[in-house]
Amino acid sequence: MSQPIKEAAAVCKTIMRNGYDAYVINAPLQERAMDQDHMEVDICTELDFTGLTKLFPSLETSGGLDFLGSLRQGQVTFNFYPADVIESSYTDGTIARMTPRLVKRLEEMGDMPLTWACPYIPDPRAVYDGFEDLDTGKVTLEGLPDETLKKDYLRAIKALRFSANFGLPIEGNTWLAILRSSRRVLDYVSVTDLMDEWRKVEAENMHRFVSLLFESMILHGLIPELASLSRVKQVKNQEEGLENVWEHTLGVMRYYPEELPYDWYGTMACLFHDVGKLFAAEYFHDRITFYQHHRIGAKVARKILKRLRFNTDEIDLVCHLVRHHMRFHFMLTDRGIRRFMALDEYPRLMEMVRADIKARDGSYKEFNHNLKMLQKAKVSEDTLEPLLNGHEIMEFTGIKPGPGVGVIREALLQAQAAGDVTSVPEAIEFVMRYKEKEHLQ
Missing domain, CATH: 1.10.8 (Helicase, Ruva Protein; domain 3)
Incomplete structure (x- = not known):
């Protein structure tokens, strides 16, 4: 990584520590377009010109809305552009890939870029219809499992729920029948009925339930955006190396209810917290980055939750948690911590970060720093x-x-x-x- 890009990353970190988003625009392409005569780096941030001048007093204004200003440090000039912060905008526009300066530079080079708590009261009627007694220690469909499923494919989802909530294994032939019928489950079971079963899964057991949805291939058809995370790699920690994002998601869902038990919606937000990584992933110097995955993830989650028939208040809550789940990850300043405390549901956001650190076996350095800052800043309005x-x-x-x-x-x-x-x-x-x-x- 070139020194100007490293310096730009440091500038972004300064902005993020104060509670605002910032990232280097299309770092691979900028590095390619840079030489000794063109030591410029374009940065995107949600902070406006006034806010930038408080952090960088020597910032020069641009006088326009599409270009915030420029900052000269040593031999490098940093150009600041406004980030897309409109929640209803199209996903692909959330992360900037090109700027007017970069387009002009590419034209000069004669080059072109290659790619521009449980919220359901259960109905007790016929809950176990089609199942053997659970006292056997296994979840087992009566008779011939394939034939029993044909009579009601919702039983496949019930079997996964029983297994997750009661901690029981699914009997071998029952599991094979579910696996063979995964496509038919999605063809014949309505989303409303499926979600009625899902809402009966306790928050503490939801990681088991969605893991079974994945293993049975039902998740691949129901929410392919989540299933695809099993093919996206990320660094778990410096000692253990790579893991896939789906495994990490299950870990966060497992640890989150340890601090906030029965929080069904918070656990659901953990399920979607990294869904944006599928769309934000980009390799740079053999290292994968996920810039703006929290913003993208909130938009993708909104689309999925509408598909799953969640109501508007539920969608807004989960998407809010996904959108802001990265705030507490960075070592915040006093101003940054106060902006964090001004967010709705900030205790849930804190616990999402704690669960994320547990799932990664990561460092608590930034988290503990922010806890201390939080205690200092806790002044009721x-x-x-x-x-x-x-x-x-x-x-x-x-x-x-x-x-x-x-x-x-x-x-x-x-x-x-x-x-x-x-x-x-x-x-x-x-x-x-x-x-x-x-x-x-």
């Missing part, structure tokens, strides 16, 4: 005093007395808690900008 009172808000914004004043005051308090507003001048700028944005009178 109720105990914060806004930098501007109601009269001052009306004076600076020109709005009349009414509910709008309270709306702006609450927004200001949240911005202070997140560390985005730390002084009276910043508070004045914030309330005026917020008034214009929300069209308050």
Whole structure:
């Protein structure tokens, strides 16, 4: 890896430690297009120009929306571009592959890029119909398993659920019948019925259930995006080398309920937390990277959960957890930790990171640092005093007395808690900008 790319990665890390996304745009192509006369690196970040100048005071503005500015450090110039942060945008546009500067540089070279808690009340009726007594110590279909399945293919999903929840093995011929019928299960069982069974699986046992879905080949047809993770490799840790992403996903699902038992939705978020790696994966110097996999994963998860008939609130919760699951991985500054605490469901996000570290046998250095920062920053919004009172808000914004004043005051308090507003001048700028944005009178 060239030195400019290494320096750009360090710049990105500085931004990420403050709670914002940043990555080097198409690093393989940029390295290819670089020489001693063109020591420039393009970086994509969700941080705006004002935020960048707080971290890099010598940043030069561009004066445009599509190009934030440039920063000269030594012999290298870093160009900053705005990241795609629109949740409803198309997946392929989430990670930038090309910039105007890079296109121009390639034209100069005469070259072109090659590729641009359980939420279901069970119905007790006929639960075990078609099954031998579970007292036998195995999950066994009655009679000839293939014929018993033909009468109701939902029994295949029930067998997987019984095995996962009760910790029982599936009898050999029953397992073979399920395996032979995997395609028919998906053809004849409605998604609603399948998910009714899935929702009866306890959070602590969900990793076993989805593992059985995978082994029976049902997952390959139901959620191929997850099954494909078994063919994507990543570094587990420096001592143990490579693992596939599916094995890691099962590990995270296994460890997450240890700290938050019965959290069905949190465990479901663990199932989808790395689904974006399939779409974000890219090799660079024989090392695989997964830039923006959390953003991509949230979009892919939304598509899958709609397919599985989840309701809107459930989808929003799971996708929120997937989208932000990387925040606590980085060693955060005071401002970064306050932005993290401003996120909904941040305790769940913390436990997703803890489970991820356990699954990797990884280092707790960053996690423990963030825990200490979290304790220092734990100040309830109720105990914060806004930098501007109601009269001052009306004076600076020109709005009349009414509910709008309270709306702006609450927004200001949240911005202070997140560390985005730390002084009276910043508070004045914030309330005026917020008034214009929300069209308050």
